Amino acid sequence: NAGVMQNPRHLVRRRGQEARLRCSPMKGHSHVYWYRQLPEEGLKFMVYLQKENIIDESGMPKERFSAEFPKEGPSILRIQQVVRGDSAAYFCASSPVRVPDTQYFGPGTRLTVL
């Protein structure tokens, strides 16, 4: 059973460009979470999605950030007009329907904004 998959693993963008991060949950998991980790920091919750629904986006910055989890395909975290402060590791986690808090993390996407 493949784990949570994220791509790309590393992403370099210049200021003002868009970044798209993809996450495929574990087979059988329908809950997806996105977290951001700054260097030497813990993970900060950003958004919680189920298929075609955003359940909780309380951790998402109000501007430039958006997330989706379509009926088909991976979940996407989109950052528009990136700034240097967006440089971080972005982790996706998935969980099964019945135990939403038991989350399994992907390897992360390390975003560098030049």
Add this chain to the structure above:
Amino acid sequence: QQQVKQSPQSLIVQKGGISIINCAYENTAFDYFPWYQQFPGKGPALLIAIRPDVSEKKEGRFTISFNKSAKQFSLHIMDSQPGDSATYFCAASIGGSQGNLIFGKGTKLSVKP
């Protein structure tokens, strides 16, 4: 109230020793407390987790102790090995539909041979 405070920030232990990492929380609505292990450049891996209806849970060399009245929980790593050297994060969540985890800031553990 949503914070989880973790200590120490870093820990050095001799091989074979016991590593102890502590976490404290304020929100009494939290009802799930996992620990994650993270190696450099990797994603966090779920190590062990506990719910408030038990005071201790053991899996191999890893034990969680939970003190509901003190709102504290800790991770004990027995017979620590160099391969345990990693960053450990405690976390907490409110169950039901609110599954998002609140993480501590992490403890960097080094086990010396």
